Amino acid sequence: MNDPEKPIDSRILVDAIAEVKDMGREGMAHPSTKPVLVAAGAGAVAAALLPVVTWPIGLLAGATIMLYKRIRP
Template sequence: MTDPKRPHDTGDFVFDARQELSGMLADGLDHPSTKPVLVWAALGAVAGAALPFVSIGMGLAAGAGYKFYKRVRPD
């Protein structure tokens, strides 16, 4: 079944991730995925600062990566 909100979903994760990332880079903050990914990156950075043995950068990357993955593969 095709999601009407994601008309270009091909089922290939790498292709879909490249399309999503190129859209985010082209549209900037106007793209619907940019703001949620940035929010989760900030939350990950805060969590990384609070947790021992986890750096801020690692938390930032984990938060942004998680939300980006969930935007590409919502199920």
């Protein structure tokens, strides 16, 4: 049961770790791998255009956002 006092579901970290492990095992055959890689690339390009954010931060942000969207649609 979800506690209304908790802002984030505690299962999200467990689900994310499981998804990343599955992506590592299955490689490009896993349905989440391609969208996460595309979003990581888009984040890196967007960050390269911004003067404040570096490309590694954009890469990580893009991948994280897409992974979250794949876990919690």
